[in-house]
Amino acid sequence: MGSGASKKSAIKSVSNNRIISLPHQHSNEHINxxxxxxxxxxxxxxxxxxxxxxxxxxxxxxxxxxxxxxxxxxxxxxxxxxxxxxxxxFEEIETSAEPDLTSxxxxxxxxxxxxxxxxxxxxxxxxxxxxxxxxxxxxxxxxxxxxxxxxxxxxxxxxxxxxxxxxxxxxxxxxxxxxxxxxxxxxxxxxxxxxxxxxxFVDTDCFQRLTENELQDIVNNRNGTLSNNCIIPELQMFNAIIKWQKHDQRERIASAVKLLKTLHYAKIPQSTLSGYVINQSIVIDNKELFGIVENVLDADKKRILNRLKQKNSTHNGAGDVIMPTRTTVVVTGGRRFDQFTSTIRELNIKEDTWKEIGRMPSTLAYHQVAAVDNLLYVVGGLESSRPDVRGSAATWRFDPMKNEWETLQEMHQERAHFFLGAVDQSVFAVGGKSSNLIRTSVEKYNITTKKWEFVASLKAPRFSHAGCVYKHCLYISGGVVRKSSTTDLLRYEVSTNHWEALTPMRSLRSSHMMAAVRDRILVFSGECLNQGINESLSVALECYIPQEDQWHKVAQKISFQGEKECACAELDGLVYLIGGCGSNVIDHRNDVASYDAEKDEWKSVAKLPTRLRGASCCLLML
CATH class of the missing domain: 3.30.710.10 (Potassium Channel Kv1.1; Chain A)
Known part of the structure; x- marks a missing residue:
């Protein structure tokens, strides 16, 4: 008995002295x-x-x-x-000091x-x-x-x-x-x-509001110096700085020149340097910047540049060379009734006048043109209005600085009523038709190899569609498929060689106009065919937001007289619509208008010297 009592007493003593420490998760109730x-x-x-x-x-x-x-x-x-x-x-320390109760x-x-x-x-x-x-x-x-x-x-x-x-x-x-x-x-x-x-980012309002120091930091960190190793190509940064400067040309000119001097022009292709970069007014007007770019050009490009200076430039009283600096809208070919033309005209926006600057190797309408490195590519089209005439497969290149034409390799297939778009160093011909043969094919012309090759085709034969280039992608809208206009919107990813269907337009349309303006894509007018029968458009002007993949109605009707087969180009945020015809194809037009998408404003521009439809246009430096 004594021994048992002694054991119980010891256990009780241990139990009374045991420290209870609950795991942290059980203390959540108290903390809460x-x-x-x-x-x-x-x-x-x-x-x-x-x-x-x-x-x-x-x-x-x-x-x-x-x-x-x-x-x-x-x-x-x-x-x-x-x-x-x-x-x-604030630290847990052992102390015997009395707490301060006098504060x-x-x-x-x-x-x-x-x-x-x-x-x-x-x-x-x-x-x-x-x-x-x-x-x-x-x-x-x-x-x-x-x-x-x-x-x-x-x-x-x-x-x-x-x-x-x-x-x-x-x-x-x-x-x-x-x-x-x-x-x-x-x-x-x-x-x-x-x-x-x-x-x-360069298409946002935030980019336009950047200060010089903020843009300078972006320029300084363009070469993958940050953790994500992202690199902004030099040409892309060059274009961004020019775009930023144009938002406030007088106040930002000195800052833009300073930023442009920090770029590594050796990383830009020689053809782009000599055909585009060195022709920008901000480069030409600053001798130091012009010298930086000129010094990067190889010997052949320098000889070409010197010949161009002697042939195409004028001199001021001090004897300084003045290079062409005007970016302008150039309209090529077209038809007036059964008369096809080969004329090339430029719109002098400052003087609001038209001027003939040359002739194409052939009379053409329903062809397409694109500019790469300030060289004009003329592709396809029709040479006459006879119904048995097939589309052309011809490809020409025009150098406006030398006033010289070059015949390039023909496309593999003839085509007219198609779209031509330039992305980097390639030109893409999409769909179209030749006589009664409607195309699904898409061909790419490689400017470096000077060869055409087939790429991913459209899912359905299509002609009289419109297109534009936005963010290095081709966008195609509408067109005639199986004798009817469509609401289709398609995007071609050049990097993946893949076509993707996007949210369709609100109105059926073909023979319309399309242009990319900053962060949006606009489509204008056109016709609405239903099994060959022309019907009224439900919406004359629509706006597509690529980031949202959504269309927005802008106007039920527009003030521009041309309804279809107009030439279309975008310059400095303005869309220029040129010529075309009314709902009746014999109603040829010579009207020209510019549309400001930001202000939703139309402005009349100098009329064409002659009525034209089926012409094609783009931008060139002259």
Missing amino acids: LLVKGLSVLRHNSALCDVTICINETENGPPLKFPSHKCVLAASSGYFRDKLGVSSHG PKHVNVTLDFSISKKSMEVVLQFLYTAIFDAKINQLPAVLEAAVRLDIASLKRRCLNEIMNGFHTDSFQAMYKISNELDLSLFKDFLLSKIAADFVN
Whole structure:
């Protein structure tokens, strides 16, 4: 008995001295109650021993937020300093010192920076509850508050939310914050996102608003120096800087020249340097920049450039060479009734006049033209109106600086009433017809090899469609398929050699016009055929937003007189519609108009010297 009693006594002694330590997950209930209790206390202004005073505006009255010192000091380095909590007061140390019970019971802390009431409420809610409840447009202000208040957890949360939902439209605001708050990693993130989506970024309003320093940082980081290793090609950056400068030509000219001088022109193809880059007015007008580009050209290109200077340039009183600098709309061929023409005319936009600048090797209508490196490619078409005439497979190239024509390899198939688009160093001929034979085929002309080859075909034979080039892709709309106009919208990815069907137009149309303008694609007029019978268009002008894959109705009718078979080109944000005919094909037109998509405004332009339909046009430097 004695021995048993002794054992029980020992066990009881051990049990009474045992320390109970629950695993962390079982303490969540207590933590939640503690957080909820603190939040309720703040909400009721109970036991609050500090008041935070903020100023939303310089002259406005201060706003007050009752709080608890222990919560603020535990979460914020800023408030620890303001409340006089030393570094020892925030670390767990063994001490026998008596607690300081003589400090004032209640203090006021006035923030030495501006912050909105909404942002302060978000900060306090996070400190008391760990709940982050902020709208997207509040994130920059809350992030700034988190950095200035030295709240690391809130700063990380804000940055994660901003990065996960980042859109290029907010780049400028975010970039300013990254500089002001010295957030280098966040700054690198922003620059890498812009580099990765630079093709789309240059078409945004945010890009046009960039300051010189902001654009300079993007230029400096274009060569894959950031974590995502994204590279912006030199030619793409060159075009972007010129586009940025044109938004405010007088104020930005010096900045643009400075930025252009930092580019590596040796990375741009020689043909592009001599045929495009060195012909830009901003390069020609600055001797130092012109010299930088000229020095990169190889010996052959320099000899060509010197010959072009002697042949095509004029001289001012000082004897300086003045190169052609005018980017203009050039219209080729077309027909007036049964008379086909080979005339090439330019529209002098400044003087609002038309001028003949040459003749094509053949009379043509329903052909197509495209410009690459300021060389004009003329492809296909019809040479007469006889119904038995087949389409042409001919391909010519015209050098406007030398006024010389070159005959190139013919297409594999004849075609007229088709679309021709240039992407990089290739020209694509899409669909069309030859006599009664309607094409599904698509051919690509490689400018380097000077050869045509077949690429991915259309799914259905198609002619009298319209097209444009946007973001290195071909877009085709409408056209006649099986004797009827269509609403189709197709996109050809050059890199993958693949056609994709997109959201169709709202109206059936063929023999219409199509143009890419900044971040949108516009289609104009045309005809609506239903098994060969002409019907009325439901919408005259539609707008397609590629980023949304959606069409929007712009106008039921437009003021331009030509309804179909017009020539169409875009220059500096304006779409030029030229010639064409009315619903009755004998109603040939010589009207010319420009459309400003931003302002939704039409403006009459100098009329053609003769009525024309079935012409084709593009842009050239003359």
